[in-house]
Amino acid sequence: MSANLVTDLGNGISCIDTLLHEPGIAACYLIEQDGVAGFIDTGTSKSLPILMDALQRRKLTPEQVAYVMPTHVHLDHAGGVGEVMAACPNATLLIHPRGARHMIDPAKLEQGSLAVYGEEKFAQLFGRLLPVPEERVQSVEDGFELDFNGRCLTFFHTEGHARHHYCIHDRISHGLFTGDTFGASYPRLNQGRNRFIFPPTTPIQFDPEAWLLTVDRLLALKPERIFVTHFGVHEEPEKLGLxxxxxxxxxxxxxxxxxxxxxxxxxxxxxxxxxxxxxxxxxxxxxxxxxxxxxxxxxxxxxxxxxxxxxxxxx
Ligand SMILES: [Zn+2]
Structure with a gap:
């Protein structure tokens, strides 16, 4: 596996390129605190080998993964959850309450995505969806604080892109893992004077009023950096938020x-x-x-x- 798919961002955080279409499009994150690991988003079911490789690079085993945390159930973020959960026997899945049933029984999620992408594209991008056993799924409420081996991660429900979306605030990095809620901004398009950011208004839950409030709520946390799925870490959240x-x-x-x-x-x-x-x-x-x-x-x-x-x- 090519080494440049995994980037060490400090504070125990690695950015992993999950290779949707091509490099630089979709990321997920590995977070580690003194031997306890978690994935924030997973990419698709085809991303599993890259995630396992990222663990190995940090000298971690799949058994050390305690949490899998998809920001929402869209398949570029959560399509690989079933595979990752199967590979990491001690992991608990932390999920927005509206997303839980789709992880336990992915049939409806698959139908919805087939409608958006069509059969050919779906097979090519997402492969198959594995269900997650219900007893390994934990719904997280708005404001939930996770004691991640002494590191505090706070979960916020964030409507606008999707009603099943949460973002995670990490006190150690002063960072926010924002999935699609803080927009998409590709490195390939950010070589000019200002960065290009856009809201992914993917079907079917775009809600502009809610989204504007959500961005303000996230900025009120005064994050120093944001980790977006599409793609990577961005400084100056205030400017990007505007x-x-x-x-x-x-x-x-x-x-x-x-x-x-x-x-x-x-x-x-x-x-x-x-x-x-x-x-x-x-x-x-x-x-x-x-x-x-x-x-x-x-x-x-x-x-x-x-x-x-x-x-x-x-x-
Ligand atoms: Zn999405």
Missing amino acids: QLKQQIKDYAETADDLANMPERARAIENSLTLQSVNFLLDQQCGLDPDEIAAYLRMDMALNAQGLEHWLTQRQ
């Missing part, structure tokens, strides 16, 4: 403006892509418009699908 909030508003406005267009999902996708390309060109990101559009194609298609669903629901 950008993200503006983008959430812009996305909702774009959807509203185009609500009466024929083929509005396509119109929304084109508009989001164009806005992203223009922003990135302004930042002199080093890529040409076609490269940017190609890099963001999958995300913008999913984002448009989510906004389309949001519009339909409100009508």
